[in-house]
Amino acid sequence: MQRSSGLDAMLKPESIAVVGASRDKPGASWVDMFGQLVEFGYRGRLYPINPKADVIRGHKAYAGLPDLPEQVDLVIIGLSAPIVPSILRDCVATGNRNVHIFSAGFGETGEDEGKALQEEITKIAVEGGLRVIGPNSMGVFSPRLRLVTWAGAPEAIGSVGILTQSGGFADGILGYGSQIGLSFSTVVNYGTGLTVDASDLVEYLSEDPETDTIGVYLEGVADGRRLFEAVARTTPDKPVVMVKPGASRAARRTAASHTGSLAGDDRIWQGFFAQSGAIRVDSVQDMAHTIDALRRLPRPVGNRVAIIGTGGGSSVVAADACSRAGLDVPPISVEGRAELRKTIPAAGNIITNPVDAHDVMTDPAQMPPVLEALSSQDYLDMVVVYFHVDWMYDVAPDRIAALATFLAESGSDYMNGKPLVATWRSYRSGLEYRQVIRVMQETLIAGGIPLFPDIDSTARTLARLADYSAFVASAKAT
Amino acid sequence: MQPKADLPSRDGELRSLSEFESRNILESYGIPVVAATLATTRQEAVEAAAGTGYPVVLKGCGADLPHKSEAGAVKPNLTTDAEVAAALTAIETAAAGALDGILVQPQIKGTRELVAGMIRDPQFGPCVMFGLGGIFTEVLDDVAFRIAPLSERDAFAMMDSIRGSAILGPVRGTAPADRSALSRTLVALGRIGLENDQIEAIDVNPLLLQENGTPIAVDAAIWLTR
Numbered sequence: 001m002q003r004s005s006g007l008d009a010m011l012k013p014e015s016i017a018v019v020g021a022s023r024d025k026p027g028a029s030w031v032d033m034f035g036q037l038v039e040f041g042y043r044g045r046l047y048p049i050n051p052k053a054d055v056i057r058g059h060k061a062y063a064g065l066p067d068l069p070e071q072v073d074l075v076i077i078g079l080s081a082p083i084v085p086s087i088l089r090d091c092v093a094t095g096n097r098n099v100h101i102f103s104a105g106f107g108e109t110g111e112d113e114g115k116a117l118q119e120e121i122t123k124i125a126v127e128g129g130l131r132v133i134g135p136n137s138m139g140v141f142s143p144r145l146r147l148v149t150w151a152g153a154p155e156a157i158g159s160v161g162i163l164t165q166s167g168g169f170a171d172g173i174l175g176y177g178s179q180i181g182l183s184f185s186t187v188v189n190y191g192t193g194l195t196v197d198a199s200d201l202v203e204y205l206s207e208d209p210e211t212d213t214i215g216v217y218l219e220g221v222a223d224g225r226r227l228f229e230a231v232a233r234t235t236p237d238k239p240v241v242m243v244k245p246g247a248s249r250a251a252r253r254t255a256a257s258h259t260g261s262l263a264g265d266d267r268i269w270q271g272f273f274a275q276s277g278a279i280r281v282d283s284v285q286d287m288a289h290t291i292d293a294l295r296r297l298p299r300p301v302g303n304r305v306a307i308i309g310t311g312g313g314s315s316v317v318a319a320d321a322c323s324r325a326g327l328d329v330p331p332i333s334v335e336g337r338a339e340l341r342k343t344i345p346a347a348g349n350i351i352t353n354p355v356d357a358h359d360v361m362t363d364p365a366q367m368p369p370v371l372e373a374l375s376s377q378d379y380l381d382m383v384v385v386y387f388h389v390d391w392m393y394d395v396a397p398d399r400i401a402a403l404a405t406f407l408a409e410s411g412s413d414y415m416n417g418k419p420l421v422a423t424w425r426s427y428r429s430g431l432e433y434r435q436v437i438r439v440m441q442e443t444l445i446a447g448g449i450p451l452f453p454d455i456d457s458t459a460r461t462l463a464r465l466a467d468y469s470a471f472v473a474s475a476k477a478t
Numbered sequence: 479m480q481p482k483a484d485l486p487s488r489d490g491e492l493r494s495l496s497e498f499e500s501r502n503i504l505e506s507y508g509i510p511v512v513a514a515t516l517a518t519t520r521q522e523a524v525e526a527a528a529g530t531g532y533p534v535v536l537k538g539c540g541a542d543l544p545h546k547s548e549a550g551a552v553k554p555n556l557t558t559d560a561e562v563a564a565a566l567t568a569i570e571t572a573a574a575g576a577l578d579g580i581l582v583q584p585q586i587k588g589t590r591e592l593v594a595g596m597i598r599d600p601q602f603g604p605c606v607m608f609g610l611g612g613i614f615t616e617v618l619d620d621v622a623f624r625i626a627p628l629s630e631r632d633a634f635a636m637m638d639s640i641r642g643s644a645i646l647g648p649v650r651g652t653a654p655a656d657r658s659a660l661s662r663t664l665v666a667l668g669r670i671g672l673e674n675d676q677i678e679a680i681d682v683n684p685l686l687l688q689e690n691g692t693p694i695a696v697d698a699a700i701w702l703t704r
Contacts, residue, residue: 220601221601222601223601224599224601224602224603224625225601225602225603225625228602228625264599264600264601264602265599265623267621267622267623268599268601268602268605268623268625270622270623270639271605271622271623271624271625271636272602272625274624274632274635274636274639275624275625275628275632474631
């Protein structure tokens with residue numbers, strides 16, 4: 001039976017028909033959506049539609065939608081564009097209202113034939129009351145339902161929801177996010193978004209109890225005001241992290257031919273972010289790290305950061321990176337220095353901010369009192385531990401894993417409820433360095449300590465965290 | 479939507495309101511604008527100038543005259559009856575046929591030029607604009623936008639978001655800008671956009687900051703939706 005709430009049925013379908021299911025052949029190619037669904041192990045009822053087959057991958061095949069034994073929660077169309085209008089008419093006639101059009105070749109081509117087809121399918125969908133994602137979209141990924149129509153999706157079930165106009169972005173955030181420990185509730189690549197667009201999907205994920213953080217890749221939107229209102233209602237409770245390209249003329253032109261989107265004036269989008277509380281990021285990696293930090297860290301009360309690491313030059317560069325990102329790097333007070341001096345020996349260690357302290361970085365026993373001293377300063381809101389991998393390895397190969405293990409297991413205990421993150425640098429090519437870096441990454445990720453690939457992304461992400469924290473505080477106050 | 483502003487009714491092709499009509503709409507929304515008298519005869523203009531007190535500015539005023547400076551229809555810093563008479567002749571020549579009347583205003587001494595406005599964006603609807611005004615609008619392009627309606631917090635954040643926001647501080651002995659008054663102006667511009675579908679855009683350039691930091695609109699143009 002079809003469920004009443006449209007988007008819920010569409011994005012958590014208990015039954016799916018694939019129109020244009022490929023006939024049996026070994027291995028699922030990337031365009032074989034039915035094969036991908038079967039191989040990933042979709043938990044619901046599956047109906048392949050192909051008039052030339054009797055059985056596909058063990059499932060009874062049907063000649064067309066009218067032949068199905070039930071109305072399904074989702075119809076996936078993988079046939080070439082000129083055939084799509086007739087399938088949509090079948091959907092209307094059979095009462096199958098939720099549709100994902102994988103096919104491309106519509107308005108986004110910019111050509112007359114594609115535009116005419118787009119007008120035709122829009123008319124059918126609107127008049128027939130169809131909910132349509134796509135055309136030109138990879139559709140829905142739900143690890144809980146083991147639902148996916150493309151290759152290489154991760155198996156882990158999590159609580160990050162993603163909606164994206166770009167299929168490549170969906171694949172990218174799943175891949176990179178998985179590497180840093182993110183897992184997902186629902187990912188929707190809605191492409192052109194015929195009758196279901198970003199605003200509908202934000203509203204859906206905003207209400208979805210299985211989603212705690214929302215990532216958005218958006219090139220443009222027809223009704224910006226509706227999206228603005230949907231996002232602004234969401235951000236006080238659920239962070240919305242968003243890539244909105246189009247600041248440059250070249251990007252705007254490219255967006256127009258990719259999803260047919262009107263990118264809009266970026267100065268107004270800057271207002272959108274400032275007012276709605278959505279967090280703007282610029283890339284797959286930035287989105288993944290920002291979501292990771294938002295989910296794992298307590299909210300900082302300000303933007304003042306302490307950095308502990310080693311190396312004079314890199315400390316200066318780190319201070320600049322933080323300032324550039326909008327963070328404050330305040331000096332350590334006289335009392336604070338005295339407290340740190342109880343642990344950190346004078347020789348070769350400079351107690352300012354950043355703290356340049358060889359001994360602390362190579363002796364995990366020194367780290368607890370140092371974190372305790374830094375996090376108890378009321379003018380410091382966050383602490384960054386900056387691994388100098390090459391040098392630490394040279395002091396003793398096991399130092400990196402030892403520090404990572406301490407941070408992962410008990411670093412947060414010494415933070416007085418303030419965020420603790422780590423970053424690293426290494427410039428050597430030897431395999432032994434790759435090996436200790438891998439151990440460091442796996443240990444910190446498993447221990448819930450956000451780890452950033454460089455000081456710039458650390459600074460950018462912490463600045464966003466501080467901004468969002470201030471936004472939530474003022475939104476709750478008013 | 480029923481218009482909230484008292485818009486003059488016009489036929490057909492009109493695209494912009496006169497400065498006098500524009501300033502009256504802004505004033506009705508509580509935006510500080512320079513006092514103005516609309517004179518329809520030379521005699522009225524001379525009397526209004528004397529009544530206003532020198533120095534005064536004379537501006538040719540008419541719908542479809544939004545670029546009146548370029549048209550030679552603005553004569554600033556007039557200090558005598560004779561200068562006013564000469565200015566009237568010059569404006570009548572420059573803007574012949576497009577005049578509803580002559581706007582007589584006191585000459586305002588501003589220390590800093592800002593710009594504010596409203597545009598109707600195709601995706602977001604009414605949006606408010608704020609930034610550096612006068613020649614800096616073109617040279618530095620230092621303006622920010624916010625989606626209407628603006629909260630007071632939005633307006634304050636908007637002022638801080640322009641690169642040249644230090645101009646709102648105490649600069650060279652002038653008082654800091656009256657940010658509350660500026661914020662009320664920005665909020666009001668958004669309201670005008672939300673409440674009047676037939677207004678396409680508003681341009682307040684310059685929005686002057688006076689010596690004491692209070693803002694005042696010395697020019698205003700309103701464009702109508704086609």
